[in-house]
Amino acid sequence: MTLRVYAIAYLIFLYAPIVLLPVFAFNDATIIAFPLSGFTTDWFSQLLTTQALHRSVQNSLYIACITAVLSTILGVCAARAGAMYNFPMKRSIIGLVMIPLVLPEIIVAVSLLVVAIQILDMGLSNWTVIAAHVLICTPFSIAILNGAFQNLDPSMEEAAMDLGESRWSAFRLVTLPLVMPGIVSSMLIAFTISLDEFIIAFFLTGANPTMPVYIWGLLRFPASLPVVMALGTILVSMSIVLLTIAEILRRRGMARVGVKDKGGFL
Amino acid sequence: MTSLISLSGVNKYFGDYHALRDINLTINQGEFFSLLGPSGCGKTTLLRTIAGFEGVSSGVVMISDRDVAGVPANQRPTNMVFQSYAIFPHLTVAENVAFGLRKRPDIDKSTAVDAALDMVGLTGFGHRSAHELSGGQRQRVALARALILKPKVLLLDEPLSALDKKMREQMQVELMQLQRHVGITFILVTHDQEEALVMSDRIAVMFDGEIGQMDDPETLYRRPNSRRVAEFIGKMNFMDARVTRSAAQIDVDVDGLGACTIDAEQAPVGIDVGLAKVGIRPETLAILFDGETTVRETISGVVDEVVYYGDMTYYDVRIDGVDTPLNIAMKNLIGRPVLDVGEPTTVVWDARSLVLLP
Numbered sequence: 001m002t003l004r005v006y007a008i009a010y011l012i013f014l015y016a017p018i019v020l021l022p023v024f025a026f027n028d029a030t031i032i033a034f035p036l037s038g039f040t041t042d043w044f045s046q047l048l049t050t051q052a053l054h055r056s057v058q059n060s061l062y063i064a065c066i067t068a069v070l071s072t073i074l075g076v077c078a079a080r081a082g083a084m085y086n087f088p089m090k091r092s093i094i095g096l097v098m099i100p101l102v103l104p105e106i107i108v109a110v111s112l113l114v115v116a117i118q119i120l121d122m123g124l125s126n127w128t129v130i131a132a133h134v135l136i137c138t139p140f141s142i143a144i145l146n147g148a149f150q151n152l153d154p155s156m157e158e159a160a161m162d163l164g165e166s167r168w169s170a171f172r173l174v175t176l177p178l179v180m181p182g183i184v185s186s187m188l189i190a191f192t193i194s195l196d197e198f199i200i201a202f203f204l205t206g207a208n209p210t211m212p213v214y215i216w217g218l219l220r221f222p223a224s225l226p227v228v229m230a231l232g233t234i235l236v237s238m239s240i241v242l243l244t245i246a247e248i249l250r251r252r253g254m255a256r257v258g259v260k261d262k263g264g265f266l
Numbered sequence: 267m268t269s270l271i272s273l274s275g276v277n278k279y280f281g282d283y284h285a286l287r288d289i290n291l292t293i294n295q296g297e298f299f300s301l302l303g304p305s306g307c308g309k310t311t312l313l314r315t316i317a318g319f320e321g322v323s324s325g326v327v328m329i330s331d332r333d334v335a336g337v338p339a340n341q342r343p344t345n346m347v348f349q350s351y352a353i354f355p356h357l358t359v360a361e362n363v364a365f366g367l368r369k370r371p372d373i374d375k376s377t378a379v380d381a382a383l384d385m386v387g388l389t390g391f392g393h394r395s396a397h398e399l400s401g402g403q404r405q406r407v408a409l410a411r412a413l414i415l416k417p418k419v420l421l422l423d424e425p426l427s428a429l430d431k432k433m434r435e436q437m438q439v440e441l442m443q444l445q446r447h448v449g450i451t452f453i454l455v456t457h458d459q460e461e462a463l464v465m466s467d468r469i470a471v472m473f474d475g476e477i478g479q480m481d482d483p484e485t486l487y488r489r490p491n492s493r494r495v496a497e498f499i500g501k502m503n504f505m506d507a508r509v510t511r512s513a514a515q516i517d518v519d520v521d522g523l524g525a526c527t528i529d530a531e532q533a534p535v536g537i538d539v540g541l542a543k544v545g546i547r548p549e550t551l552a553i554l555f556d557g558e559t560t561v562r563e564t565i566s567g568v569v570d571e572v573v574y575y576g577d578m579t580y581y582d583v584r585i586d587g588v589d590t591p592l593n594i595a596m597k598n599l600i601g602r603p604v605l606d607v608g609e610p611t612t613v614v615w616d617a618r619s620l621v622l623l624p
Contacts, residue, residue, distance in 0.1 A: 158319055159352035161339045163366035163411065173365075177356045 018236055025229040032225050043230035053231070056214035063126055063201075063210060064194040067133040068187040074134070075141025075186055076179070082142075083149035084157075094142075101139040108136065109203040116204065125206040132200045137190035144189060144250065148182030181249040188246035192239050211235075270295045270418060270451050271316060276325030278311055278475075285311045287475040289325070293419075293453065298445050300454045300462040303472035304498065309455045310423055312472070316453065317421050318342045330418060345412035346421040349428070351404045353396045359383070359407055360392030366415045382410040385444070402433050413448060420445075422454045426461060438464050459499045463487065471495050487547075491534040493623060496545050502621075503551070503592050507544040509622070512537050518622060520544045522588035523565060526617040533622040543623045548595040550619035553581060554612040555602055562616045567592070569609045579604050583613055 028038035047053060081087075082094050100108065112132045116122055152175060160170035176183075198212040205213055215231060218224045271293040278286035285308050293299045301309040314320040315327060318339035327334050334342060345366070354362050363379045383389055386406040391399075399407065405425060412420055425441075426434045442465050445452045456462050462469045463483040470480040479486060479495045490496035493504065510525075511517040516533060519525045523544075554560055570591040571582035579598055582591035592613065596602070605611060 153350050153352055155348040155350050155352040156354065158339070159346070159348055159354075160365070162317060162319075162344075162346045163415065164340045164369040166340060174354055 021229055021236060022233045024226060025233040027226065030223050030226060032229070043226045046227050047230055047234075050227075053211075053214060056209050056211045059126060059208045060195055060211040063129050063133060064191045066130050067137055067194040068191040070130070070134045071137035071141045071190045072145075072183055072186045074138045075145045076183065078138075078142045079145035079149040080175070082146065083152065084154050097142060098139045100136050101143075105136065105197075105199040108132065109200040112200070113203045123206065124204055126208065128204040128206070129201050129210065132204050133190075133194040133197060136197070136200065137193050140189055140193060141186040144186045144246075145179065145182050147250070148179040152178060181252050185246040185250040188242045188249075192242050192246075196235070196239065268295045269293070270297075270330060271453075272326075272328045273312075273316075274326050274328075276312075276315065276327060277323045278308075278315060278320065279323045285475050286315070286322075289477060291470055291477065291480060293451060296449050296451055298442070298452045298454070298465055298467045300456060300466040300469045301472060302456055302459060302462040302469050302499075303478075305457055307472040308475040309457075309472050311475075313346075313421050313423055313453060313455045316419070317344050317346050343418040344421055345415055345417040345419075346423065347405070347408045347412050347425045349424045351408040351425075351428075353399070353404050353407055353411075355396045357396060358392065359388065359394045359396065359399070362396060362407055363392075363410045363414055365411060370415070378414055382414040385413065385447070386410045387440075401429050402437065405429070405437065409444070413444075413450070417450060419451045419453060422452060424455055424457070426456070426458070434461070441465060463499070471498060473498075489532070489534040489621060490545070491623075493543065493545070496621070496623075501548050501593055501595075502545045503548065503590070505544045505546070505588055507542050507622070509537050509539050509542050512539055516622065518542065518544065518620075520620070522585045522592075523563070523615060526563075526620075528617050528620055528622065532618075532620055535624065537622050537624060545621040545623060546592075546615065546619055548580065548593040550616065551592060551594040552614040553583070553594055553596055553605070554614050560614045562614050564612050564614055567611055567613050569605050569607055569611055572605060572607060574604055581605065581611075583611060585613060 023036070024032050025043055026039055026041065027036045028040035028042070029036075078094070078097055082090065087093075109132070112128070112135075116124065116128050122128070156174050156178070157167075157170045160174045161167060165173060196212060197210075198216065201210040202213050202216065209217065211231075215228055218228050269292045271291075273289050273291050276286055276289040277284070287308075289312060301312055303309045311320060315322050316329070318334065318337060318341075322335070329343060354365065357365070360379050360383075363382050364375050367373050367375055367378060379392060380389075383391060386409050388403065388406050388410065391403070391407075396404070396407070405428075408425070422441075426437055429437060438461060441452070454462070454465065463486075466483055468480065468482050469486055471478045471486065473494055479491045481489075486495070487499055490499065490502070496502040496504075505521050505523065507518050507520040509516060509518050512530075512533075514530055516528050516530060516537060517525065518528060552560075554564060565585055567583040567585040569581055570584045573580040577598060579596050581594045581596065583594055584591045594613065598604070
């Protein structure tokens, strides 16, 4: 009984703030407070007509897509190397690659800013954000893809080569289809992380802000709070959908190679 | 017989580890050849150097009179059945079997796949997906997939180790029949001595990266050239002995058994006058039960241990002058009792079944 109460309290603590988002996004008042005054979709229609927002969304999508692809490619390389080969210091190297997962983002952001401006002397642009996002997304990609690659029989690629295929086509014809669900899942998660990420983008973004940075800018104007709520509602729903698809694909991939599911984030 | 594969002076190092030590061997066209040895003896590494998955550190590998150094696996006339079978789980049985035909447009796919599935007894299984198959069926798919390319050599890496005992015995016979039917050279890697004895034309026994002995199964079993070969393949009793004359006939005085004269052939690696070891297989000794008679040599002993197997009983019998009891295998024929520990008994032996080793 106590356990049940605890579980319910815990879930409320986790999700109540998120539930408030759609509540106020449809509330007909500029002040975020109870009691609710009435139903409106004005805030959503304002979203549709704000040019600056559109530009920032485009920016974010651009950054998130490229980040997803790059971090997944790096993840595939790392996961395949870890699963199929033995090399000196393997564990330490894999461990080092995973560290950005637990580094405070603000530290990463500040040091990357220093590196970009003081050392490399490059201007801030979408590409500095992409580089930083790849850094923080790659560990997630590796974690997801590790599962897919660890479950592969290493003889599988050898068998394909033995049957006449080159190393690359053995990878393409056998390994790639078997880890494809992991790849898609990794791209979706990296995409989601990059799309939502604020701190690093805030430090490294150039002339064009990403969407989270734009939202933060809006917060200075209390009148635009309900618009932020509306935008947040859309983002949360999108994130949930993407993460669900990613997890479904990951599980389907496990079933496909016929192994027991032992990992994953969800 | 024409030689198909020959290895001369092959060495392989993994870092500091010397995995293959000066391997020399020739495998003939149409032969069923086995590499037998305990795990870690280098037999799988040797198979992989023939397949092209491992290069050699020194020495020459020839397939069909062609030096295959630097030739990758996909360009060698060899195909392999992997220990895990490595069936592609995202493809159907037919797609698995047809995989190697991608690079061979000259072969009609569906006819070849049907023929290959017929050959391994999986007629009509083509549409099944790989994870619906049992262990034995997966192995047959792996065989069909490798044989469809009509390789000169089929390499089998412990193909029966994942199967249960009944299935294993059945597949041993099927593999032999299949090999005779297709006439392709088979090279089998196994740690199971019985499997190697049953199936092979010739066996190379490997220890620590070296070939200890290479012979046909009967010679290997009856005339092992070292103690470790004798003990790896079946059981053997060993006794101390002194050689008093070594010529076309050898005079030897065996502890516990006494003096006898044997053929020079019974000393596979030759023998000098002096100390030696005598080996004798448990089934070439016998216990003389009440009412039985023999024309062979006898010696008396006391039963030390009895292990009953149903069709067989293994006795350890202690005889005077020998520290270790003799292990004797007896078939439980009609009327034969199972003796008790401590019973006095008579052991029958024959000089012709002795093996003399340095």
